[in-house]
Amino acid sequence: MKEFGYQRALDVPGAVALLGADPDARFLGGGTNLVDLMKTGVERPSQLVDVRQLPLDGIESTGDGGLSIGATVTNSDLAAHPEVRRRYPALAQAVLAGASGQLRNMATVGGNLLQRTRCGYFTDATTPCNKRVPGSGCPAVEGEHHNHAILGASAHCAAVHPSDMGVALAAFDATVTYETAGGPGELPLAEFYLPVGDTPHLETALPQGALVTGVTLPPAPVAAHSRYRKVRERASYAFAIGSVAAALDVRDGTVHEARLALGAVASRPWRALAAERVLTGAAADAETFAAAADAELAAARPLPQNEYKVTLMRNLIVAVLVELAEEAGR
The missing domain is CATH 3.30.390.50 (CO dehydrogenase flavoprotein, C-terminal domain)
Structure with a gap:
């Protein structure tokens, strides 16, 4: 593993500033995906900016009857929240299906959305992969691909997104909120993830250096x-x-x-x-x-x-x- 620095962010603007000062830094939430990728050499950040202590761990009702979910809410807290279970039961079920209790206690909402594919070629730094090294090829197309994409793939990448939580959020028209040095922004989940095309290494529409701050679910009586x-x-x-x-x-x-x-x-x-x-x-x-x-x-x-x-x-x-x-x- 490459040597890296570590800093704990004290507030959202400070977290964004730390990453802005070092483009090779990464935000650290629960670390259930990022740390694994660091161990295999797929991710090699110069430093980690710990965002777990930021005030983004709440779940609140919105004025129109939806829910606002902070980015550092743990998967365990999300699945257990009474309003999530009552208004959006599929979301609670998806989170519970996603991982063991130990992982849910660490994993965060923001990290879940940003987790990388579990394609074996992507996670093996000794093999080509267009997601990891653009232009190197996609060996999954001709190789082992029994759990790969059947919709929206291309000749450049056939990997699938691993999130369970994201599937439920997609069904309920969630919006992702974020913060940049220029101020806050938001993206509908339908636009958050980019099509594969010939640039599979570009996975989301988040601006460079943006910090995901939360997810908003609009009111949806059908979701009950x-x-x-x-x-x-x-x-x-x-x-x-x-x-x-x-x-x-x-x-x-x-x-x-x-x-x-x-x-x-x-x-x-x-x-x-x-x-x-x-x-x-x-x-x-x-x-x-x-x-x-x-x-x-x-x-x-x-x-x-x-x-x-x-x-x-x-x-x-x-x-x-x-x-x-x-x-x-x-």
């Missing part, structure tokens, strides 16, 4: 009837091979409103807008749900080893929506 379902290769904590965050508002057997986002299928949490269009105004039955899944997955371009994900995601979408519809009918 939501669920997160994750498929993984072992029963204990593991990254998803496919996941769904879904919410349904069913009235008189018809879908009045639907929210759907998919995980482990793309380089970012994937909002299933095509599926939502099929669902809205249609009968809340398995036939509709299958048609919605097919509409979304029509754009899938799987690689030879991950074709199974198309079938897996179709079945998963239908199963979760059927469960939500049945609950609405009780």
Whole structure:
């Protein structure tokens, strides 16, 4: 591991200034991803700016009925918060599915959004990777890619984003807030992650040196009837091979409103807008749900080893929506 400096930020402007003075520095939250990458040589910061003590650890209701979540809120506190569990149950379920209790106690909301892919080629500094070394190639396309992207990938990168929390946030139209030397800003989560294209090393639209300060969830009554379902290769904590965050508002057997986002299928949490269009105004039955899944997955371009994900995601979408519809009918 490369030698690095360490400073603890005392306030948000001070944290931003410290990073602005050293472009090779990195913000340190829980360190559950960054420290691992430092150990393998993938990340080599000159210094760490510890932001855990900043006053960004609150969860508060907004004036319009949404929620404001600070960037240093731990995943454990997020999942346990009564308003999160009541208003956005899929978000609490996603966080609980994401990691063991020990990791949730350390990991932060901001760090979760900014975590890097777990693609084996990216995490192995001895192999080429366009995310790590732009222009070096993507060996996953011809190599091992059974858990890689089926949507939105390119010839330059087929990695998937590992966040469970991000999938639920995508379904509920979250907005990411941040601070720069020039002042505060915000980005809808739909614009926060950049398309892969031919620049997979550019992962977010955050300005250089920006500090994520929180996430805002707008009011969404439909979110109270939501669920997160994750498929993984072992029963204990593991990254998803496919996941769904879904919410349904069913009235008189018809879908009045639907929210759907998919995980482990793309380089970012994937909002299933095509599926939502099929669902809205249609009968809340398995036939509709299958048609919605097919509409979304029509754009899938799987690689030879991950074709199974198309079938897996179709079945998963239908199963979760059927469960939500049945609950609405009780």
